[in-house]
Amino acid sequence: MIVFEDVSFKYAQNTEENSLVKYSMHIKKGECVLVCGPSGCGKSTVIRMVNGLIPHYYEGKMTGNVKINGKTVADEELYDMAKLVGTVFQNPRTQFFNVDTTSELVFGCENMGLKKEEILSRLDSVADKAAVHKLMDRNIFKLSGGEKQKIACASVMTSGPDIIVLDEPSSNLDYSAIVDLERMIEMWKNEGKTILIAEHRLAYCMKYADKVIIMNHGKKLKELGKEEFCRFSDDELHEMGLRSLKNTDSRRMSIYSDTRNKMVMNNLRFGYDKKNKILDFDKIEIPAGEIVALVGANGVGKTTFLRCLCGMEKRCKAVLQYGMKHYNAKQRMKLMYLVMQDVNHQLFAEDVLDEVLISMADENEEKAMEILKMLDLEEVAQRHPVSLSGGQKQRVAVASAIAAEREILLFDEPTSGLDYGHMIQVAKLLKGLKEFGKTVIVVTHDAELIENCCTAVINLEALKNVNNK
Amino acid sequence: MNLNKENKLNGKDLINIGIYSAIYCVLVFVAAMLGCIPIFMPLLSVIIPLFGGIPYMLFLTKVKKFGMILIMTILIEIMMLLTGMGYFPLLIGFFAGLGAELVYKSGKYQNLFKGIISHGVFSIWVLGNYVLLCLNPDSYFATRQNLGEEYINALKGYTPMWIFPVLLVVCMVFGIVGGYLGKALLKKHFRKAGIA
Amino acid sequence: MNEKKRKLYIDPRTKLLLLVTIAMFVMGGIGGSRMLPCTIVLCFIPLFLLLIQREWKNSIIYVLLYGLGCGMQIMLIPIAEGILGMLLLTVCVVVTRILPGVMMGRYVIRTTKVSEFVAGMEKMHVTNKITIPLSVLFRFFPTIIEEYSAINDAMKMRDIRLGGKKALQMLEYRLIPMITCSVKIGEELSAAALTRGLGAPVKRTNICKIGFGVTDYCIFTICMIIYVFWITGFV
Numbered sequence: 084m085i086v087f088e089d090v091s092f093k094y095a096q097n098t099e100e101n102s103l104v105k106y107s108m109h110i111k112k113g114e115c116v117l118v119c120g121p122s123g124c125g126k127s128t129v130i131r132m133v134n135g136l137i138p139h140y141y142e143g144k145m146t147g148n149v150k151i152n153g154k155t156v157a158d159e160e161l162y163d164m165a166k167l168v169g170t171v172f173q174n175p176r177t178q179f180f181n182v183d184t185t186s187e188l189v190f191g192c193e194n195m196g197l198k199k200e201e202i203l204s205r206l207d208s209v210a211d212k213a214a215v216h217k218l219m220d221r222n223i224f225k226l227s228g229g230e231k232q233k234i235a236c237a238s239v240m241t242s243g244p245d246i247i248v249l250d251e252p253s254s255n256l257d258y259s260a261i262v263d264l265e266r267m268i269e270m271w272k273n274e275g276k277t278i279l280i281a282e283h284r285l286a287y288c289m290k291y292a293d294k295v296i297i298m299n300h301g302k303k304l305k306e307l308g309k310e311e312f313c314r315f316s317d318d319e320l321h322e323m324g325l326r327s328l329k330n331t332d333s334r335r336m337s338i339y340s341d342t343r344n345k346m347v348m349n350n351l352r353f354g355y356d357k358k359n360k361i362l363d364f365d366k367i368e369i370p371a372g373e374i375v376a377l378v379g380a381n382g383v384g385k386t387t388f389l390r391c392l393c394g395m396e397k398r399c400k401a402v403l404q405y406g407m408k409h410y411n412a413k414q415r416m417k418l419m420y421l422v423m424q425d426v427n428h429q430l431f432a433e434d435v436l437d438e439v440l441i442s443m444a445d446e447n448e449e450k451a452m453e454i455l456k457m458l459d460l461e462e463v464a465q466r467h468p469v470s471l472s473g474g475q476k477q478r479v480a481v482a483s484a485i486a487a488e489r490e491i492l493l494f495d496e497p498t499s500g501l502d503y504g505h506m507i508q509v510a511k512l513l514k515g516l517k518e519f520g521k522t523v524i525v526v527t528h529d530a531e532l533i534e535n536c537c538t539a540v541i542n543l544e545a546l547k548n549v550n551n552k
Numbered sequence: 553m554n555l556n557k558e559n560k561l562n563g564k565d566l567i568n569i570g571i572y573s574a575i576y577c578v579l580v581f582v583a584a585m586l587g588c589i590p591i592f593m594p595l596l597s598v599i600i601p602l603f604g605g606i607p608y609m610l611f612l613t614k615v616k617k618f619g620m621i622l623i624m625t626i627l628i629e630i631m632m633l634l635t636g637m638g639y640f641p642l643l644i645g646f647f648a649g650l651g652a653e654l655v656y657k658s659g660k661y662q663n664l665f666k667g668i669i670s671h672g673v674f675s676i677w678v679l680g681n682y683v684l685l686c687l688n689p690d691s692y693f694a695t696r697q698n699l700g701e702e703y704i705n706a707l708k709g710y711t712p713m714w715i716f717p718v719l720l721v722v723c724m725v726f727g728i729v730g731g732y733l734g735k736a737l738l739k740k741h742f743r744k745a746g747i748a
Numbered sequence: 749m750n751e752k753k754r755k756l757y758i759d760p761r762t763k764l765l766l767l768v769t770i771a772m773f774v775m776g777g778i779g780g781s782r783m784l785p786c787t788i789v790l791c792f793i794p795l796f797l798l799l800i801q802r803e804w805k806n807s808i809i810y811v812l813l814y815g816l817g818c819g820m821q822i823m824l825i826p827i828a829e830g831i832l833g834m835l836l837l838t839v840c841v842v843v844t845r846i847l848p849g850v851m852m853g854r855y856v857i858r859t860t861k862v863s864e865f866v867a868g869m870e871k872m873h874v875t876n877k878i879t880i881p882l883s884v885l886f887r888f889f890p891t892i893i894e895e896y897s898a899i900n901d902a903m904k905m906r907d908i909r910l911g912g913k914k915a916l917q918m919l920e921y922r923l924i925p926m927i928t929c930s931v932k933i934g935e936e937l938s939a940a941a942l943t944r945g946l947g948a949p950v951k952r953t954n955i956c957k958i959g960f961g962v963t964d965y966c967i968f969t970i971c972m973i974i975y976v977f978w979i980t981g982f983v
Contacts (some may be wrong), residue, residue, distance in 0.1 A: 096746065134943045140564060141939075161563065165945030177936035180946070182887055186863045189955050196950035203955060224890050242944065395901050421905060427929050428895070429902040431921035433740055442906060467744035469928055487907065561877060563947025564938055570884025571934035575927055577885065578892050593842070607927060619877070627881055634856055636849030639768045640776075741924050747931045 084277050085110040085133060085246065090147035091301075092128055092137060102128045104301040105147070110294075112245075115268070115278040117288045120298035121324030121502040126281035128301070130250045132156065133279060135164035151246065166195060169239035173251040173500060175231035184221045184234050191242030205241050212270065213237040227382055229260025236267045247271055248279045253287065254500030257381040257528050258332045261287050283502050285320075286330030289313065297323055324504050331530035333378045340370040340539035346405040346491075346522075353391050353399040361387050362399075367546065371405070374513050374523040376533045379543035385526040386424075388543060389493050392524070393419040419491040420484035424499065426476045430468035435460060435479055438468050442483040454482050458512075474505050478512065485519075492516055494525040498532050510536035561617055569620055572611035573627040579603050580628070581635075593682070594715075597723045601675035605730025608674065609738050612667045613748045618657060621670070625649025625677055632681065641680030648676035668731030675727030679719055756800045760868030762964040763856045766793060767849070769971050773978075774848045782981055786974045793970075794851040801859065810851050817844040862886040867956040876952060884941075888934070895929045896922075 085108070092103040103125045110116050118126040131137040132149045139161045149156045151167055169191070172178040181187040188209065192202040210216050215237045218230055226234065232252060239247055253261050265287045271278055272291045280288050295312040297305045304323070317327045348367045354360040361384040369375055379385050391399040394415035403410040403418075410418060423429055432438040439451040455461050458478045463471060468479050477497060484492055494513070498506045506529065513523050513536045527533065533540060583599045615621060629645035652674035659666030742748035770790050772778050777787075791814065798807045820840045824833060865886075866879045899922060 136939055136943060140942055160948075161942045162945040162948035165943055165948075168943070170940070170943045172936070172940055174936060176891075177933050178940040180883070180887060180937065180941045180944070182862055182890065186861075186956075190946075191944040193953045193955065194945035194948055194950075196948070196953055199953055199955055202953060206955075224894070238944075390901075393905065395904065416905060417907060423898065423902065425898065425929075427932070428898040428925065429906070431903075431906075431925055433744065467741065467746075469745035469747075469925075483906065563880070563942050566877060566880040566947065567884050567934070567938035567941060570881035571888055571931065571938070573881060574885045574888035574892060575930055578889070578896075579923075603923075606923065610927065610931070623877060623881060626878060627885055630878075630882065631885070633764075633767055633771075634853050636767065636771065636775075636846065636851070636853035639771055737920075737924065742928070745928050747928055747935075 084112045084114075084152060085279065086148075086150040087129070087132070088148045088150075090132065090149055091145070092132070093144045095142040095144075097143075100301070102143075102301050103132075106301065106303055108296065108303065108306070110277060110279065112277055113272075113275045114293045115272055115288075115291050116280070116294045116296060117285065117292040118279065118281045118296045118298060119283070119285060119325055120304070121504055124298040124324075125301040126298055127250055129298075130170070130248050130279065130281050133246065133248050134168045134170045135159065135161050139164075162194065165191065165242065165244075167244055168246045168248060169242055169244040171232070171235045171239055171247070171249045171252045173254045175228050175235065175255060178235055179223050179231070182223060184215075184223055184226070185219050187223060187234055188215070188219075188238045188241050190238060195242070202241075205243070209237050209240045213240060213267065227260075228255045229257065229263060229381055232256060232260065233263060233267075236264070244276075246277045246279070248281075250281050251283060251500055252280070253282065253284050255496075258330075258334065259380060261330075265290065283326050283500065284330075285326055285328055289328065297325070299324065321503050324502050326503050326506070327531055329530075333376075333528050333530045333533060334380065334542060334544060336376075336378065336530060336533055336540055337542070338376075338533070338537060338540045340373045340375075342370045342373060342539075344371040345369065346371050346403060348392065349402050349404060351388075351391060351399070351401040353387065353396060353401075355387075362391060364546065367541075369522075369524065369541065370539045371522050372517070372520070373538040374517050374525065374536055375539045375541060376537040377524060377526045377541050377543060378528070378533075379545075379547075383544050383547065385543055386495055389421055389495055389524070389526055393421045393493055395421065418489060419493055420480075420487065420489040421493040421495065422477060422480045422484070422497065424495040424497075426473070426480050427469065429480045429483075430476060433467060434465050435468055435471075435482075436464040438479055439482050439486045442486040444488075451486060454485050457485075457515075458482050473501075474508055477509070481512065481516070489521075491522045491524065494523065494527075496526060496528070498527060498529045503531075506532055507535065513537075559617055561619055561623075565614075565617060565620060566623075568611075568614045569623050569627065572607055572614070573624050573631075575607045576604055576611075576624070577628060577631050579607060594719065596681070597678050597719050598726050600678050601671070601723055601727035602730040602733065604675065605671050605727070605732070605734035606737055607734075608671050609667060609731060609734030610742055610748055612656065612661075612670070613738070613742075615656065616661050618653065621653040621656060621674065622646075622649040625652070625674065628677065629680070637681050640683040641677060644680035644683065645677035648674055648679075651676070664735060668728055668735060671731035671734070672724040672727035675723045675730070676720065678723050679716070682716075682719060756797070756963060757961060758797075758859075758967070759958055759960050759964050760856075760860055760865045761872060761958075762960070762967050763860065764868070765971055766967060767852055767856060769974065770794070770849050770852050773974065775845050777845070778978070783974075783978060786977060789970065790974070791848045793967075794848050794855060797855050798851065801855065803858075806851070806854070810847065814844060814847055817841075817847070861956070863954065863956045864958055867954040867958050870952070870954060871958065880946065884937075887937075888930070891933055892926065892930050895933070896926050899925050899929070 087106055087108045090103055090106045091101055093101045118129055120126055128137065131141060133151065135156050138145050138157055156164065179187050180190055189202050189206055192205060210219060213233065213236060215233055218226065218234060223231065223234065253264060256264065268278060268291050282288055289309065292309050295307050295309065296303055313328065320327060345368050351362050351364040351367060352360055353362045377385055377388065390396050391401060394412035397412055399412060403415055430438060432441055436451055439454055440446045455464055458481060460475065460478055460482060463475060468476060497509050510532055513525065516523050580600055583596060583603060625645045625648060629642040632641045633639060652670040655673055656666055656670040738748055773783055773787050774790050795807060795810055798810065817840045821837065824837055862883055866883050869879050903922065
C-alpha cells in the first residue's frame, strides 16, 4: 500500500542536513503505524511524502521512490493524491479553508467535482459516524481546539480516502479531546483504513497501532511491533527522545507548596460578553516564588485567567495583592510578562539583541548580552527572531521579560507539540527562572512537565466548583 | 512537467494571490478609516500606495507566472465593489493591474526595479475610487439646482477636473516610493525571517 | 460573510446588482436631476434591508447621518462662506453620496456566506482563477484580524509606547509581525488546502443552494424601472 524505497530528501531552504536519509518502509493495507522520534527527526517529512506535499509543494532534492497503491507519488498531481490520502494536521488554526464548518466538511468532495446529491449523502453519514451534528453550520473560528480537530477528522472522512495520515494531531488538545481523537482512530481502523500517525504523545496511539517506527536524524532507528515497543521503560523512551507511554491526566495531579509567601487575586470576575462569566472568583491565592502549574480542561478559562492576571484584559477589575502592595490591571502589566502560546506574536525587532534592547528602560547593550548569555542565545544575537527555532523564540521572549525586569512570568502551554528533549529544556528554563527569583505561572496539559519542574499545582476547575458551592 | 503546465496558474499560486490580496486589503481598510473624514480622501492616494508597497513587494517574490498581479487587482476591486465604492474601480483597476503585470513581466518576473515601477502602475487603481465622485459634478449638482448657483460653482471649484491627472501622478509617484519602502523592508525583515 | 442569521434571503447576484445600481446613481449621480426620485428610492433600499435584518443601531446611524448630511446642505447653503463653509459643505455632499453604498455593502457582507457568494459568481461564469483566490481572501480576513489583535496585546505588554521618534518604528513593529505571521499561516493553509484537492482541473461542485425568489424579482423590477427611466432620458 505505502512503499518507501531508499528515500532521501533535503529541503531547499536547509542547506546543511538531509531531512530523510535512505529511508525505507512498507505499510500494508489496513495497518496502523506510528512514527515517532524527537523534533526534526524527519517524521513530518515522511507524512508529507505520503500525501504528496513533497515534492509537489515543499521544494527540495529528492532521491529514491515513494509509491502509494503502486503509483509513484512524484508522477501524480496533488489533486489526484487527494483522492487517495487524507491528512489531519497539527495546527487547528491553519488547516481550514472555509469559514463555516459545513463548507469545510464538503470541501474535499467539492474539489473532486462529485455530484451534489452524492456529497449531501456523504455529509449525512459522516455527521452520524463522527458525531459532529452539533458542530454543523458553525463559524470555525469560534470552535474550541478539540472541536476544530474533530471537524478536521470528519472532513477527511467525507472525501473517503483509503489512507489517512496524521501529523502530530494532538499537539493542541487536552485530555478529553485526545480521547475523542482516539475514538476516531478506532473507527477508521475498523473501517479498514490504512493509518499513519506522526506523534510525540504516544499513549493514545498505542491501543490501535500495529507497528511503531522510531526515527532520528532522518533515519529509521527501529521498527517494532506494538508489544515489543510497550516493553520499553520510560527511561529507555526518554533516551530516544520520546515521551512517556503513560497518559496522565494533568487535572488529577496535585502538588502543594508550603510557602507562606502568597499573592492573592481578589474579586476576579470576567467574561467576554455580559451573559457568560468565564471567571467568577472571590479570591484566588497563588504561591509566590514557585513554579505554579495551572491545570483544568479546555474552555475552563485558563488562558483567560492568565490574560486577566497580567492585566491584558482591561475590563477585568480584579486587584492583585502582592507583597505589601495592591496592583490594578495597568500596574500588573508592568509586573508580569506573558509568554504566549504562539510566541511569534511577541517578536518585533529585526534581530535578537534589538528585541532585548527595546524592552529595557535604558538601553544597555552589555546587560542585554548578559541576559542573552544566560539564556543560551548569545550565538544567535544577530539573527532575525522569526527565523529561530521554537524553543529559541520562547527564550527570546523570556529574555525580553527579564530585560524589562518583570517579577512574574506567565507561560501559556509552553510545551505543546514538544518532544522529550525540548520539554526538559523548557523545564530547565522554568527552574532557572525560579532560582533567579522569579515567580513562574504556567498553564499546561503536560503532566510530564509538571512532574519535572512545577512546585505547586492549581486546578482551576476544582476551584470553580468549590466557589460555586 | 512540460512548459505549458509550468506557466499555468496552479492551486498554490491561486491561494497565494488570495492571501496577499487579503493582507493588502486589510492595509487599505485601515488606511480608509482615515478617509472616512472626507477631507482626507485625497490623502488616500498617498497613504494606500505608500503602505501597499510592503505586501506588494513581498507578493512579487511569489509571482512567477502571468496573471497573478492582474487577478490580485481584480480581487481588490471586487472588495471595493462590496464595500460600496462602485463598479468604476473595477474598470480602472483592470487596466492598472494589466499594466503592472506587463511591467513586471518585462523583467521576467525577477527584476526588483521593474517590480517597484510595477507597483507605481498598480497603485493607479486607487484612482478608481474617486472617479464616480468627481467625474461628473455637473450632473450631480444639477440635482440640487434649487440650492443656488453660487454653491454649485463653488463645489465645482473644489473638485475640478484637473485634480485627476494630479491624483494620477500622486498615486504613481507614491506607488514607486511605496515600492522602495517595501523593498527596504524586504531586505530588513522578510528575507531574514525566511518568508521571502 | 458573517454567520449572523438573516431574516430575508436575497440571491448574491441580486445583491451585486443593487450594489452596482446604487453606486451608479447615488454615488455617481449619473443621469442628473431628473433621476432624483430614483436616487431617493435607492437610498431607502439599504435602510429597508437593515430594518428587516433588525439592525436597529445601524439603521438609526444611517438615518441620522444621512439626514444630517442633507439637512446641513440645505441649512448651510445660504450662509456658507469662505473655505471653512465650503469644506463643511463638501463633507456633507460626500457623506450623502457615499453612505448608501457603504451601508448596502455592509449589509451584503453581513448576510452572505462566502460559499454562497462564490456560488453566485460561478453561476455568472466567473472563472475559478478568481473564485478560488476570492474565497481564500474572505477566509483570511478573520485570521489577519486575530493575528493583529494578538500582536497588539503583546505590544501592550512590552510597554513600547507610541510617541516622538518611535512613531514610525511602532508602525513597523505592528505591521511586520502581522504580515510575517499571516504569511506563515498562509503557507500552512495552502498546504492543507492542496492535500484536499484544491485546484483540480474539474468543475468544482458547490452544494450551496442559491436561486431567485420573489424578493429578487421585486428588486429586479425596481432596478429595471430605474434603468429604463435613465435611458429614456437620452431620447
